[in-house]
Amino acid sequence: MNKTININLAGIIFHLDEGAYKKLTSYLQSIKDRLKGDPGQEEIIADIEARIAELFSEKLDKVKEVINMTDVDQVMSVMGNPEDYESEDDEQTSSSQSNSQTFRNYSSTSHSFGRKLYRNTDDKVFGGVASGLGAYFGIDSVWIRLIWVFLFFTWGTGVLLYIILWIVIPEAVTTSQKLQMKGEPINVSNIERSVKNVGEKVGNMASDPKLGNKIGNFVERVLNAFVSLLNFVLKFAFKIIGIALMILGVLILISFLGAIFGHEIIVVDNMFGLYDVSGYIDRMLVVEEHHSLLILGIVMMMIATVVWLILGGIKLLFNNKTSTKIPLIGSALVSLVGFMIVGYVALSLGRDFRNSASTTRINDVDSINGKVFYLTVNDNRPYEVDDLSDELGWTIAEDGHFHGDIELNIGKSDKDYAFVKEKYKAKGRTKKDALDRAKGMKYSFEQSDSLLLFDDFFKMDSSEKYRNQEMEIVFYIPVGMSIYLDNDMEDIIYDIDNVTNTRDDHMLDHTWLMTQSGLVCTDCSSDFFDEEDDADASRYEQEWNEEAEELEKERLELEKENEELEESQDIERLQQEVEELRKQNEKLKKQKSKNNTGTKTRYTENRGFHSPLYILPVNSPSIVDHNQSYGTRV
Amino acid sequence: MKIENTKAQMRKGVLEFCILSILVNGDAYASDIIATLKEGKMIVVEGTLYPLLTRLKNAGLLAYRWEESKSGPPRKYYSLTPTGASFLKELDTTWNELVKAVEVTTSKK
Numbered sequence: 222m223n224k225t226i227n228i229n230l231a232g233i234i235f236h237l238d239e240g241a242y243k244k245l246t247s248y249l250q251s252i253k254d255r256l257k258g259d260p261g262q263e264e265i266i267a268d269i270e271a272r273i274a275e276l277f278s279e280k281l282d283k284v285k286e287v288i289n290m291t292d293v294d295q296v297m298s299v300m301g302n303p304e305d306y307e308s309e310d311d312e313q314t315s316s317s318q319s320n321s322q323t324f325r326n327y328s329s330t331s332h333s334f335g336r337k338l339y340r341n342t343d344d345k346v347f348g349g350v351a352s353g354l355g356a357y358f359g360i361d362s363v364w365i366r367l368i369w370v371f372l373f374f375t376w377g378t379g380v381l382l383y384i385i386l387w388i389v390i391p392e393a394v395t396t397s398q399k400l401q402m403k404g405e406p407i408n409v410s411n412i413e414r415s416v417k418n419v420g421e422k423v424g425n426m427a428s429d430p431k432l433g434n435k436i437g438n439f440v441e442r443v444l445n446a447f448v449s450l451l452n453f454v455l456k457f458a459f460k461i462i463g464i465a466l467m468i469l470g471v472l473i474l475i476s477f478l479g480a481i482f483g484h485e486i487i488v489v490d491n492m493f494g495l496y497d498v499s500g501y502i503d504r505m506l507v508v509e510e511h512h513s514l515l516i517l518g519i520v521m522m523m524i525a526t527v528v529w530l531i532l533g534g535i536k537l538l539f540n541n542k543t544s545t546k547i548p549l550i551g552s553a554l555v556s557l558v559g560f561m562i563v564g565y566v567a568l569s570l571g572r573d574f575r576n577s578a579s580t581t582r583i584n585d586v587d588s589i590n591g592k593v594f595y596l597t598v599n600d601n602r603p604y605e606v607d608d609l610s611d612e613l614g615w616t617i618a619e620d621g622h623f624h625g626d627i628e629l630n631i632g633k634s635d636k637d638y639a640f641v642k643e644k645y646k647a648k649g650r651t652k653k654d655a656l657d658r659a660k661g662m663k664y665s666f667e668q669s670d671s672l673l674l675f676d677d678f679f680k681m682d683s684s685e686k687y688r689n690q691e692m693e694i695v696f697y698i699p700v701g702m703s704i705y706l707d708n709d710m711e712d713i714i715y716d717i718d719n720v721t722n723t724r725d726d727h728m729l730d731h732t733w734l735m736t737q738s739g740l741v742c743t744d745c746s747s748d749f750f751d752e753e754d755d756a757d758a759s760r761y762e763q764e765w766n767e768e769a770e771e772l773e774k775e776r777l778e779l780e781k782e783n784e785e786l787e788e789s790q791d792i793e794r795l796q797q798e799v800e801e802l803r804k805q806n807e808k809l810k811k812q813k814s815k816n817n818t819g820t821k822t823r824y825t826e827n828r829g830f831h832s833p834l835y836i837l838p839v840n841s842p843s844i845v846d847h848n849q850s851y852g853t854r855v
Numbered sequence: 856m857k858i859e860n861t862k863a864q865m866r867k868g869v870l871e872f873c874i875l876s877i878l879v880n881g882d883a884y885a886s887d888i889i890a891t892l893k894e895g896k897m898i899v900v901e902g903t904l905y906p907l908l909t910r911l912k913n914a915g916l917l918a919y920r921w922e923e924s925k926s927g928p929p930r931k932y933y934s935l936t937p938t939g940a941s942f943l944k945e946l947d948t949t950w951n952e953l954v955k956a957v958e959v960t961t962s963k964k
Contacts, residue, residue, distance in 0.1 A: 231928035252902075261909035268885065268905045271928045275886065301900025709917040 225287050231271040233278065236287045244293045245273075251303040277359030294465070337817065338539035341395035348387040356402050359541065367572035374387040382471060389535055389545070452497025463537030505615055505622075505687045506570060515566045556636060573688055578655035579646040584666070586639040586696075592671045594639070594698070594731055597707035599667060599674035615687060616678075623678040626691040626714035627664075631704065633735055636695035641666060644693040645679075662690055677713050703743065709721045866897070870907065870949060873897050875935060875943040876958065882934040884922070908933065916942050 223238040228245075237245065255264040276296045277288055342348035351369060369383060369410075379518045393402045492635045507515050529552065586594075593772065604618040616623040634640065649655030662681055667674040679692050697763045698704060706714065708729050711789030717728060719740035734738040862957040870892075875942060877883060877891050892898045911917045915941035935943065 233928050256906065259906065261906065261913055265905045265909045268909065268931065271930070272885065272901065272905070275924075275927040275930075299901055303901030303902075305900050305902040409909070644920055 223287075230274040232268070233274050235274070235277055235281075237293075238287055238289050240290045241288050241293045244290060244297075247305070248293070248297055252306050254301050255306050265306075269306075271644065273300065286350075297613070308734045337402065338390055340387070340390050341402060342392050347383070350383055350386045350390060351391065353390060353393070353402060354386075382467070385531055386535070389532065390539070402610070459537045462532040463539075465534070466537065467534030470527045470534060473530070474527045480797070505617070507566065508573075508686060511566050511569065511830050518559045518562030518566060522563060524559065525552040525556035573686075574648045575649050575650060575655075576652045576655045577646065577648045577689070578652055578659055579644055580656060580659045580851045582643045582645075584641045584643070586641060586668060587671070588638060589671045594696075594702070594704040595672050595707065596696070596704055596710055597674060598677050598709040598713065604677070619683075621683050622681045622685055622687075624681065624687075624690055625678045625712070627677060627679065627694060627713045628692070629675065629694040629696065629710070629713045630715060630731070631717050631735075631740060632695045632697045633739070634699040636697075637699050639696070639698045639702060642695045642697060644695075646689075646691050646693070648689045658685070658688055658690065661685065662692070664692060664694075675710070675713060700735050700737055703732050705729065705732045740854060869950075870897060870903075871911065871942070872946045874904075874907070875939055875946065876912065878917070878933060878935045879940070879943060882932050884930045884932055886930070888933065913938075914941075 223240075225238050226242040227235055228235050228242065249266070249270070253262070253266060253629050258263055258264065276299060277292065280288065280292050280295075312392050333368055341352035341356055342349040344352040344362065346366065351365040352362035354365045358365075364436040372380075389501075422790065483815070528548055530852075532548060536545070602623075604616050604623055614625045632642075645665055647655050647658040662679050662805065664679040665676055673696075675694070679690070681690065696704070706729050711726060711729055714725050715726070717725060718734070718738070719728065719742070720738055723742065723745075731742050732744045734743045737849040763796065770850065866917070873892060873895070874888060882905050883891075885904070889901050889904055889906075892904070898904060908917065910917060912933075915936060917933050918936050919933045921929045922932045924930050
């Protein structure tokens, strides 16, 4: 049973089966491509279609109603190959034909980009991918095969890529597909040729005045040439992007394969930190039986991305129109399953965090007879810390896991001696799991006389996973006892209560005495508290003071200026006043000669000269005037 | 210098001459012209002819009209224009000259 397709050829309806239809369509298309640019193209195609319709009609009768492949093949053999449609490449002998000739020359170079990638099964080793690629890029397939061999030895990339290409690239079956496959190679010399052709035409136009009126037409063609050149450049860029996408896809795939098969394949050193991260997920979070499942799930999730990248790359690279629906949807489904697997693992992981439990251990501290306890961190770490574990606070070592989630506090002992209380906390699927886990955590501190060395980590068995294990340590000291916090303690102390509400980082490097009301600093200077704030404040204060000084200076200058202006304006009044004063003076002199007392006279004299400057009212009209004049001067 | 090119060039001029000669005896369908040309082994496949007919028509040497067909789509019925006729006459002369020239040159030994 075959599907038939109805077509309309020169006004007559024909039933074609699917294969025949495809063949006929590509045949007509390649003829069209051949004739592109020919002024009579449409007419010629119409004639050809009419002729094909005629030939088809001859083949049909009352019994046979459908055109099949054989019919199309016969018609094609009658009509000839697409290249027969291009009339023979003769020299421009007659003037009547020179014009159309130029057209065809032009078109024969511009249509060469419409080539497709097929597998060449006529020249194959496995699937004809290499020879197909060779034909596409216009190079000998030997080179492509050498590249495959090379890629085969580089982590087997070639095999993978080859299989993908084999699946994706269609085989060249029909003559027209084989023609499309071979076509003209896209290379620099071809572009050069098409540009040169345009150049030649420019020359022809200039030398032939008859063609002057066709300049417009010609400009259009030059523009077309540029468009096709631009097109080519764009396509080239797309191809580069395509290659990049494919490489990215393959790299991701390989690195994930590496993750499954035990990190044996490492493409780039620590690519995306994938190697380390998967190791940490493996050993920190996931229980053994889920490990492979999780990795499988993640890889399945990534498959859609990888397949889409590679297919997208191929599509861009080879301009391939093959339907990729099935791999796209298929990979999306696989990814969905992967997503569900990861979800399942995550849910089961989540259940391990459902219950929490804690256990407490108390360690007495030897008495030190009134000396100060010196608290510091034991820097004798049994493991090395790399960047990643430093970030996670979790270190995997040969003999166990080390974790640094510790909070140390200082408390008031209700007994007359000091002791350390260690509280271990963990989560688990059941209360019992959590408690067992908490009991399995190991922590130690050392005492040598007054020196107390605290570890900044606790240890767990190698089989242990991260289940939110944490520790609270409280160092209880009786009233009257003192401690000194070393700078190293910064990482493990947490919110230590004290009378002055001093922050943890400010408590370091100081001695603290336990009193009835809490810890009090015994060696902090009085201005020590909130040093930083003080420093800030004093800095601001200084700035403000400087600013204030400057303002003051300005104010004084203005005042001085005011005074000067005042003086010059009031000079008349002053002179009058001086006159008056002189009169007064004379009067007083007369009085003086009568009374014989000098001091009083001097006093009056002084007051008289100074009074106009000081008595002036602040909001007198004269001041307003000065301000205005001052303003405009600035 | 390819033998194929030379052959094709020789054939091309002659092909135009043949088409015009067929039409001087009376108007004809494309398929008739093809049939005659095939008979004389001038062409092998039909594809070659259609671009040529269109080109001759565009050059004003041929004209056509549509004729209904019983067995298929309407057909183009080609005829010679006066220009075509004089074109043919010239070609005829040239052809005869060529034949003579070839005869003379090839028989002289």
